[in-house]
Amino acid sequence: xxxxxxxxxxxxxxxxxxxxxxxxxxxxxxxxxxxxxxxxxxxxxxxxxxxxxxxxxxxxxxxxxxxxxxxxxxxxxxxxxxxxxxxxxxxxxxxxxxxxxxxxxxxxxxxxxxxxxxxxxxxxxxxxxxxxxxxxxxxxxxxxxxxxxxxxxxxxxxxxxxxxxxxxxxxxxxxxxxxxxxxxxxxxxxxxxxxxxxxxxxxxxxxxxxxxxxxxxxxxxxxxxxxxxxxxxxxxxxxxxxxxxxxxxxxxxxxxxxxxxxxxxxxxxxxxxxxxxxxxxxxxxxxxxxxxxxxxxxxxxxxxxxxxxxxxxxxxxxxxxxxxxxxxxxxxxxxxxxxxxxxxxxxxxxxxxxxxxxxxxxxxxxxxxxxxxxxxxxxxxxxxxxxxxxxxxxxxxxxxxxxxxxxxxxxxxxxxxxxxxxxxxxxxxxxxxxxxxxxxxxxxxxxxxxxxxxxxxxxxxxxxxxxxxxxxxxxxxxxxxxxxxxxxxxxx
Amino acid sequence: xxxxxxxxxxxxxxxxxxxxxxxxxxxxxxxxxxxxxxxxxxxxxxxxxxxxxxxxxxxxxxxxxxxxxxxxxxxxxxxxxxxxxxxxxxxxxxxxxxxxxxxxxxxxxxxxxxxxxxxxxxxxxxxxxxxxxxxxxxxxxxxxxxxxxxxxxxxxxxxxxxxxxxxxxxxxxxxxxxxxxxxxxxxxxxxxxxxxxxxxxxxxxxxxxxxxxxxxxxxxxxxxxxxxxx
Numbered sequence: 001x002x003x004x005x006x007x008x009x010x011x012x013x014x015x016x017x018x019x020x021x022x023x024x025x026x027x028x029x030x031x032x033x034x035x036x037x038x039x040x041x042x043x044x045x046x047x048x049x050x051x052x053x054x055x056x057x058x059x060x061x062x063x064x065x066x067x068x069x070x071x072x073x074x075x076x077x078x079x080x081x082x083x084x085x086x087x088x089x090x091x092x093x094x095x096x097x098x099x100x101x102x103x104x105x106x107x108x109x110x111x112x113x114x115x116x117x118x119x120x121x122x123x124x125x126x127x128x129x130x131x132x133x134x135x136x137x138x139x140x141x142x143x144x145x146x147x148x149x150x151x152x153x154x155x156x157x158x159x160x161x162x163x164x165x166x167x168x169x170x171x172x173x174x175x176x177x178x179x180x181x182x183x184x185x186x187x188x189x190x191x192x193x194x195x196x197x198x199x200x201x202x203x204x205x206x207x208x209x210x211x212x213x214x215x216x217x218x219x220x221x222x223x224x225x226x227x228x229x230x231x232x233x234x235x236x237x238x239x240x241x242x243x244x245x246x247x248x249x250x251x252x253x254x255x256x257x258x259x260x261x262x263x264x265x266x267x268x269x270x271x272x273x274x275x276x277x278x279x280x281x282x283x284x285x286x287x288x289x290x291x292x293x294x295x296x297x298x299x300x301x302x303x304x305x306x307x308x309x310x311x312x313x314x315x316x317x318x319x320x321x322x323x324x325x326x327x328x329x330x331x332x333x334x335x336x337x338x339x340x341x342x343x344x345x346x347x348x349x350x351x352x353x354x355x356x357x358x359x360x361x362x363x364x365x366x367x368x369x370x371x372x373x374x375x376x377x378x379x380x381x382x383x384x385x386x387x388x389x390x391x392x393x394x395x396x397x398x399x400x401x402x403x404x405x406x407x408x409x410x411x412x413x414x415x416x417x418x419x420x421x422x423x424x425x426x427x428x429x430x431x432x433x434x435x436x437x438x439x440x441x442x443x444x445x446x447x448x449x450x451x452x453x454x455x456x457x458x459x460x461x462x463x464x465x466x467x468x469x470x471x472x473x474x475x476x477x478x479x480x481x482x483x484x485x486x487x488x489x490x491x492x
Numbered sequence: 493x494x495x496x497x498x499x500x501x502x503x504x505x506x507x508x509x510x511x512x513x514x515x516x517x518x519x520x521x522x523x524x525x526x527x528x529x530x531x532x533x534x535x536x537x538x539x540x541x542x543x544x545x546x547x548x549x550x551x552x553x554x555x556x557x558x559x560x561x562x563x564x565x566x567x568x569x570x571x572x573x574x575x576x577x578x579x580x581x582x583x584x585x586x587x588x589x590x591x592x593x594x595x596x597x598x599x600x601x602x603x604x605x606x607x608x609x610x611x612x613x614x615x616x617x618x619x620x621x622x623x624x625x626x627x628x629x630x631x632x633x634x635x636x637x638x639x640x641x642x643x644x645x646x647x648x649x650x651x652x653x654x655x656x657x658x659x660x661x662x663x664x665x666x667x668x669x670x671x672x673x674x675x676x677x678x679x680x681x682x683x684x685x686x687x688x689x690x691x692x693x694x695x696x697x698x699x700x701x702x703x704x705x706x707x708x709x710x711x712x713x714x715x716x717x718x719x720x721x722x
Binding site: 037038041044045049052053056057058059061062124125126127128129130154157163164165170173174177178181185190192193195196197199200201204206207209210211212213214215216217218220257261264265267268269271272274277278279280281284287291350353354355356358359425426427428433434438439442443 | 494495498499501504505508509511512513514515516519520523524528546549550551552553554555556558560562563564565566567569570575576577579580581582583584585586587588589590591592593594595617620621622623624625626627628629630634637639640641642643644646647648650651652676
């Protein structure tokens, strides 16, 4: 037993991985639809007037954000956890029956919840809080799903052979703890049906916080849901998959220490940058701005650590499309974590807030960093999960360039749209009157909305190529049974 | 120390949670009581307005419209006085939004009328040429959920002391009472009475007929809500 490498159990990983691809296509498809609706409002009724209630922008928008963040990304994160966790802790899930059951229940509850969420959002059952739209019954369900994952983490750590926790594990633990805390506090609400003695809709609730307090808690949550769903678990992934795929050791342990603890301490303060010039106390706004700028340090610490891991091995970036995804992903992480702090500076925020520049920022992070890293992780895992080489390297390379072009079109058009609109809103003529009516600042954006829709469509096309490539991988010819080291094998 | 933490998962988790919880404790907790006080003249929502607010939320109007006027000349010129914290004292949840695909609505009741909203929700581009807002025709047929609005009123009055049926000081020194029904039947009757006033100013015959028959379409409720935004 001790002589040969451990056999790991990937049954739960496979479930999450396949569901992640399905949710990715769903979420991106809805996103593309929204983009076309903003360019051409007629698309709002593309299934006819009768179904307009369920196909118009405002019902679909929460579906898009939730399908991507808590669908595509979380499912990928969990696929990676059930893969990476076993490998760096040097223990197989199959060694514990309880862990196997926990993992499977975790998946199937999540799978069921996903469908309930789609139906409830389309029906307009929402609390309106961004990225926290679910009503109380779903909040409770999500808490259970989250705790199941937590038990899985604790259980696997408890029976581990490798005593020292690898960097990836730090980030998974932080993700679990932070999201648990944020979810609990942001969703404190009173079900009105029970509080009023059985009147009205049973699923309706009212927030424990009012007005400015509600806003403060919501953006403390909102900003950090981004941090701890779209950043920390993705860093966990790259700390494992980049060294594995490239065969290079992580450049600096000290840099990873600094980045991790820096990120933990600084990130939570920065939520205030969503509330600049609002009615929250000035000092909270200033703290939000200042800590957002400080946040560059730990963010760039991780990204630079990744780029320097490739030191002396840069030919791999040219040779492997898989490495390309990870390196461009890290670069987009640097780019996005510089852009964010710039937007958090009060005077810049005065122009940028409420505009499409913010939407652009979210997407160069989500498409460039999160999307690319997840795609790379799945490409790395697939040959090991299915014991087959990647179906097509050239398809992967084509996908990479199509998606990169899509991202560039997306963020450049949204920069221009956002700054144009921000400047037009505040423009005064020589007599001190507003220079533009609001609608002028909408119609001017039409070309940029169209370019963005094209960019999004390209990204979706690339993602469908990815799904096809993975599908064919599961059916193409088997490779040898031996454990794969370093670079993933790829067919032409 | 770090090496030790990395071998002791429980201690590691404790240190992480302390590190991340710190910011929330310092930034959020101290200001809670102070900010929740209403400014003079702020009143809680009537049953119909609250039902309209639920329609606003149901259709994610906040995805494209803010309710937060920042203290800049360009914003006060366009939307009116900048927002004050106390004006949101009865907003659960807050509806500031994060994107202005359409204009701010914090004080839309000051400059738009019932018939403007009616035409606009039916066909936005006919009122504002070039508008990219979709039509909300289903609001003319779906019924507003008055019962849930009433349940929410009862809840916030019980748990948070929202002053229904109590005199509330206004800016001119007078007082105003926002009534809440003593049971569901009374709440429905009060909402219908308010809906009739709105329907008077509307043109859509189906909506008028529905209100005359004791039904309240969503459009009536959301107009009541928007007319009340000052």
